[in-house]
Amino acid sequence: MASKDEFVDLSTMDFDISDAQAALLERVDKACKEIRPIEDKCYLEDRIDTQIIPIFAKAGLLGLVVPREYGVGQGVDAVTYALAAERIGQEGLGPAAFFSVHTALCQMTLARWGTEEQKQRILIPATKGDSILAFGLTEPSAGSDPASLTTSFEEKEGKFIVSGQKTWISLGSTAKWVLVFAYPRGKKDGMCAFLVDTESEGFEAERIKDKLGLRTSDTSTLYLDRVEVPREDLLGPQGKGLAVALSGLMDGRLGVAAGCVGVAHDCLDESLRCAGKRSENGELVGNIQSIQKHVGLMSMNLEAARLLTLRAAYMKQRYEDHGEDKESRDAVDVATTKAKYFASNAALDAADRGTQVLNAAGLSMENRCARHFADARVSIIFEGTNEILEQKIALGLLGKNFGAYS
Numbered sequence: 001m002a003s004k005d006e007f008v009d010l011s012t013m014d015f016d017i018s019d020a021q022a023a024l025l026e027r028v029d030k031a032c033k034e035i036r037p038i039e040d041k042c043y044l045e046d047r048i049d050t051q052i053i054p055i056f057a058k059a060g061l062l063g064l065v066v067p068r069e070y071g072v073g074q075g076v077d078a079v080t081y082a083l084a085a086e087r088i089g090q091e092g093l094g095p096a097a098f099f100s101v102h103t104a105l106c107q108m109t110l111a112r113w114g115t116e117e118q119k120q121r122i123l124i125p126a127t128k129g130d131s132i133l134a135f136g137l138t139e140p141s142a143g144s145d146p147a148s149l150t151t152s153f154e155e156k157e158g159k160f161i162v163s164g165q166k167t168w169i170s171l172g173s174t175a176k177w178v179l180v181f182a183y184p185r186g187k188k189d190g191m192c193a194f195l196v197d198t199e200s201e202g203f204e205a206e207r208i209k210d211k212l213g214l215r216t217s218d219t220s221t222l223y224l225d226r227v228e229v230p231r232e233d234l235l236g237p238q239g240k241g242l243a244v245a246l247s248g249l250m251d252g253r254l255g256v257a258a259g260c261v262g263v264a265h266d267c268l269d270e271s272l273r274c275a276g277k278r279s280e281n282g283e284l285v286g287n288i289q290s291i292q293k294h295v296g297l298m299s300m301n302l303e304a305a306r307l308l309t310l311r312a313a314y315m316k317q318r319y320e321d322h323g324e325d326k327e328s329r330d331a332v333d334v335a336t337t338k339a340k341y342f343a344s345n346a347a348l349d350a351a352d353r354g355t356q357v358l359n360a361a362g363l364s365m366e367n368r369c370a371r372h373f374a375d376a377r378v379s380i381i382f383e384g385t386n387e388i389l390e391q392k393i394a395l396g397l398l399g400k401n402f403g404a405y406s
């Protein structure tokens, strides 16, 4: 007979929310209730919602992932973070994108790669909402393959002079600091990551208007014309910019996945509300079998998306707590990729089904499902398109020699 030690100890799988998590989620819920009417209004008026920033800051949500020694940092674990991000996602992918970009994509990257001086100067104000962070990787001709970017820098008198264009950058016009990735001029290796002050001479941001979804979220094109970056604003070791970018994307995908779980959750709630309230020919629509099928499938997908996301969060936390070796990093990378892929599809599917449950009313932008439908389409594209993520998952199985991009 096999000894007990040969089995994974399933007693460590704990799905209960702790008292500390419940208290935090109450705080998140309160902030979310405060932002809902503002978000609704901004969405219908096609306006960027910046009022979210002081509300999240007051609730302490902008310091959640930052270690306690920095500003109002709370150093929560990745599972707790994912639970908070799911609640924010229920308010829409706009707030979820803001939260994910500022905290997961940028703060986690800065906390991982930044010098002590950078953390004091840049991370602390970001925990208080006094300054916002953005992640500038994508360019007009470099999206799925970040290694093909053309933004470049030269070194002059101890400074870096950065020139190029970045596009589709979330929070690009709102941010005080943008993480900008660039190659040494004329080279295709030795990428560097820079913390670029958006108030620098030669830096300009222009908002992208009339997007299909994410109307309350700032997405911008950034122009850098010989922007001077002091040496102390190099992020991570010189030449390690691609590693910085990839670690940011790994963390960012967890934030997006959790936000998408929230979107799917809200679509199910809206559908159940409608099914239990609206009648058709004297009969509540919840009695119609096709409506029952929609809500049943939404519920299954929601649970599967949540479990994949929480598992990825758990693995990420374990990786960070137990020393960051390459094998576990790769495993976390694949786990967050699966979570983002599945949760974004679940969000889009739930928004589609929710719109069908609400039917004609579901097409009005006054309705949350219609807005989720437009927003969730974006989640299939950003933080790695789902086609690229399919490949990433396959490479986890086949080995990296099979990759389309190096």
Ligand SMILES: Cc1cc2nc3c(=O)[nH]c(=O)nc-3n(C[C@H](O)[C@H](O)[C@H](O)COP(=O)(O)OP(=O)(O)OC[C@H]3O[C@@H](n4cnc5c(N)ncnc54)[C@H](O)[C@@H]3O)c2cc1C
Residues within 6 Å of the ligand: 101, 134, 135, 136, 137, 138, 139, 140, 141, 142, 143, 144, 145, 167, 168, 169, 170, 171, 214, 219, 378, 381, 382, 383, 384, 385, 386, 387, 388, 391, 404, 405
């Ligand atoms: C609202 C929004 C916010 C964003 N925020 C940010 C941000 O904050 N920071 C940032 O840096 N970027 C951001 N992005 C950019 C986003 O990450 C890119 O759009 C995405 O990575 C895809 O790049 P691309 O649009 O250039 O498409 P491309 O890379 O040109 O791809 C075009 C199509 O070809 C497919 N494709 C490409 N290569 C392959 C391949 N090898 N195999 C199979 N299919 C392939 C893609 O899946 C896609 O369908 C944002 C985008 C949006 C829409």
